[in-house]
Amino acid sequence: MKAGIVPIHVWLPEAHPVAPSHISALMSGVMLKVALYGLIRFCFDLIDKVQWEWGVVLLIIGTVSALGGILYAMMQPNLKRLLAYSSVENIGIIFMVLGLAMIFLDNGHPDLAALGFLAALFHAFNHALFKNLLFLGAGMIQQQTHELNIDMLGGLIKKMPQTSMVFLVGCMSISSLPLFNGFVSEWLAFQTALQVDVLDNGVLRSLIPVSAAALALTAALAAACFVKVFGLTFLGVPRSRHSEKAHEVKDKGMLAATTLLASLCFLVGIFPSVIISLINRVSSQLLAHTLPNESVLSWLWIAPVSHEQASYSPPLVLSGALIAGCVCYWYLRRDPAKAIRIAPTWDCGFGGLTPRMQYTSSAFTMPIRRIFAKAWIIDEQVNKDMQGAMNQDVAAVHYALHIQDHSWPWLYQPLEREVNNLAKQVGRIQTGNIRTYLGYSFVTLLLLLWVIS
Amino acid sequence: MNWLIAILQTTLFVALAPLLAGWLKRCKCYLQNRKAPSVLQPYRDLLKLTNKQPVVSEQASWLFIKAPYIIFSATILAASVVPLIAVDLPTSASADVIVMVGFFAFARFFLALAGLDVGTAFGGMGSSREMTISSLAEPAMLMAVFTITMTASTTNLSWAISHVLEQGLVLRPSFVFALFALILVAVAETGRIPVDNPTTHLELTMIHEAMILEYSGRHLALIEWASQLKLMLYGVLIANIFLPWGIAQSFTPQALGYGLLAIIGKLAVLAIILAIAETLVAKMRLFRVQEYLGFAYLLGLLGMLSHIILEASR
Incomplete structure (x- = not known):
């Protein structure tokens, strides 16, 4: 462990x-x-x-x-x-x-x-x-x-x-x-x-x-x-x-x-x-x-x-x-006229690339998440905010993804429930009454005496 | 002397790779009733690209510029491990088949990072898909390779080929399974139809092309060359492990020339088979690839089991 x-x-x-x-x-x-x-x-x-x-x-x-x-x-x-x-x-x-x-x-x-x-x-x-x-x-x-x-x-x-x-x-x-x-x-x-x-x-x-x-x-x-x-x-x-x-x-x-x-x-x-x-x-x-x-x-x-x-x-x-790296590097870089030209990233002609368009962690792992879907407990939600005359236009999309370990619901939570149940059962003998507790002590004493004799 | 031949062999590998690509293209064009370019066209393309000025995005870092050299060198190193015309060369002793798979992983690692470097959606998409497919293909490939290495009880490719040569032509069920598994993996790893289409530029389908979208000039040439080399490498692997006859076992000029002719012939036939397969089969959806690779893994596993059950000596 x-x-x-x-x-x-x-x-x-x-x-x-x-x-x-x-x-x-x-x-x-x-x-x-x-x-x-x-x-x-x-x-x-x-x-x-x-x-x-x-x-x-x-x-x-x-x-x-x-x-x-x-x-x-x-x-x-x-x-x-x-x-x-x-x-x-x-x-x-x-x-x-x-x-x-x-x-x-x-x-x-x-x-x-x-x-x-x-x-x-x-x-x-x-x-x-x-x-x-x-x-x-x-x-x-x-x-x-x-x-x-x-x-x-x-x-x-x-x-x-x-x-x-x-x-x-x-x-x-x-x-x-x-x-x-x-x-x-x-x-x-x-x-x-x-x-x-x-x-x-x-x-x-x-x-x-x-x-x-x-x-x-x-x-x-x-x-x-x-x-x-x-x-x-x-x-x-x-x-x-x-x-x-x-x-x-x-x-x-x-x-x-x-x-x-x-x-x-x-x-x-x-x-x-x-x-x-x-x-x-x-x-x-x-x-x-x-x-x-x-x-x-x-x-x-x-x-x-x-x-x-x-x-x-x-x-x-x-x-x-x-050797391999140096040979091809030297061979290709010998002509100074072909120095690298810096230019903007290609944006398909639409313009306005933003950092939000990049792949994220959940996007990058999406194919693997789909292939090994059984390995996690996946909770994926897509909510759309509608607006407009017929409530047909999408104003905003919210995406939420929660991924959980299988160990929690299958191993730990049952264990926790059992321990709680057990504690409740044990709780029954705790009446809070001093006479009952004295009775417990007396019975225990008798039992122990019986065991050692 | 041995080292000289090893260097010669690696050079041959690098030099012949575009020829194989050209021949493959010619076969495909012929099958599809198109007018074929010359088999030397890939050389012309590479030459044209190296003579052009490369354009690099302003977002790119040093990694983007160095990655093509790293990818190309790693692929050359992988090629130096595989016996092309002769066995028992010193380079194949310095690394075995697991290291070869490691070199592919090395090249792929940097290719995927380069795809992410510019910060466009295309690059990320390509990297994500490439890493997914390769992580499924690697166990299938190793399963097929393990079948062979367990039969020959060595992971050194050169010794394994010698072992197969010594045994002569024996029909082994494990080898048949391993052969098919390796072919399926090779198609997936080199980005051919039905897994990826090397000629596509449609956003939804491209994998390899999406990663290298931002490359141009000599950088693009290196990456293209590396992927041609990888195709040839898989071809040689399949041809020389399963049908090693003709490969030179001594270093006389006669034997070496004969080995060269043999491998060219084998590769030409393999390319024709690949061209026919690519013409007949349609490209798969991305999420069908797992089933395809799962099948390849299963074949590898069957090969392994049939080796253990049927062929192991005890």
Whole structure:
């Protein structure tokens, strides 16, 4: 529950956004990991031999949390609530991979278990990095614009260039794009899931790839979600007066902290083997096993199982990207006569583009809301104000959209009702009469005497 | 030497992509009783665009101007991973098929951001739709890819192709399912009919075109080229994984030339099939695409299950 697993996650998006941003950063980035630490200690250390059935339970819980977390996150217009929901998603991913590790461990493949364990811990580490970065970034936005509703922001990339740069790095890491740290741990998670062929159980062998596909869906939805966050917050035209008047953060410390986190995100994405070898030591202590072939793990390559199966070399990829980018940039920019011409945005010839015409958060997520409609309780209302002679002309249209978690009406409210009912039943014995209370004491006394005699 | 061939292969990829687009257009025109432009027309278009002065909106930020270069480089990197004429090249070892999907995600991320940057309704609409479709297509694609990688027990494309070559022509139900799933995903991801129409400029139907509406000049050229490259990439992926015969396994000039001829032939046939499909099928409504991609996912899942039930060694 402390980790914020669906369906008992609802306290998390309520609690985290209320705190000041640097505290929410710690809450999401570090405090959730305490629950994870407890789980790992309990399952891999205290219990002598963990059953693989528990691994399946963790895998399913993790899958539900990951998908649920990101779908709920997507619908939030409030930046910090969105980030809190996205923590639910990331914890779900970590649970999935831990479940895989347990399954492999109990089925006699401790080296693959070490791989899954590594992927889980690495993702926990990465999540701490980019979630802290994003929460701090949200704090900077809030301080400069007094606004957290992304429907009211926009165009901040020109007002706050440095903030936007570090926030972009955070968004790219959390969307698990190559060259950043989020991708490496997700890649390791996929590699773990793809090793299912060694298992004997046919059900497991078909269940795990399906959960891997769910992981792919989660990653893709996360990318869509953070395109929305960055696109609506920093790009486009300012949607409110506050965001129009925003300017760059003056405090050097704030910028330095986020820049440090952003560069860590990038560096860990390029040289993941440093962190991997650190975590490897943990898994050798806890599982008495490390990665299968430690020799293939160098600063240039990560090849968790063997070179024939899979390898990924971020430095080589980065150099390739730089070469490709520079060649086409240099080739196309060689002619100064073809400098860029600045012109107004094309408005279809009608004129008068306003910031209100831009896509909003609810507009951006509308296709996904329609496709996964069962995942939320959606209350969508369109009211028209009529006027004119026949009351036929539309004067104004009001649109209201409320999206609620399924957990509230299905889990929490029945629970609350039951607790209230129980309290009422208990209330019956409280008559307020002193003689009755003395009678209760007497009966209790008699009962206790009877018990001990 | 190996690196040289790898660079040569990537260059070939980039150079041949507009040719494939031109050939596809020619096939479509022929089927629709229209007069076809030359197959070299896409090259002329690209040249024309690079020689024009780009116009950029006053609302645009640096991201809008840099995005085409990022998109193009990410697509080139994805192309360098896929074996075109030869297997066992060093570039395909530096990244595997999951990283390739990651590069596509990278390019798409920036394309969608560029769509949102100018602050028009069109750009936002395109970005929103593109991200929706791709987030549904990605699990279907990975499901199909996982079927293949589990059969070959590697995620490295080059090794997977070698594995298929070693096995010879074996009819596997899992591969048939995976092939169809991958074809459906490829059509969705490259924005062809019935998911998106690359030639439309009608507001209600466009997806990819809506995002790049504000681009012009060399920026537009790069984005167009990247999308042609992506089309070719999917074609090569389908051709070389499922029918890898002809690809060079040694680096002699003979084998490489033979590999080049083989892949050109395979792509030409694939393009004809795509042209026929595009001529026969009408474009779908946006909210039917989920069913289409759900079907692709189901095919991938069936392929996976049939691999596990029928083909796994134990």
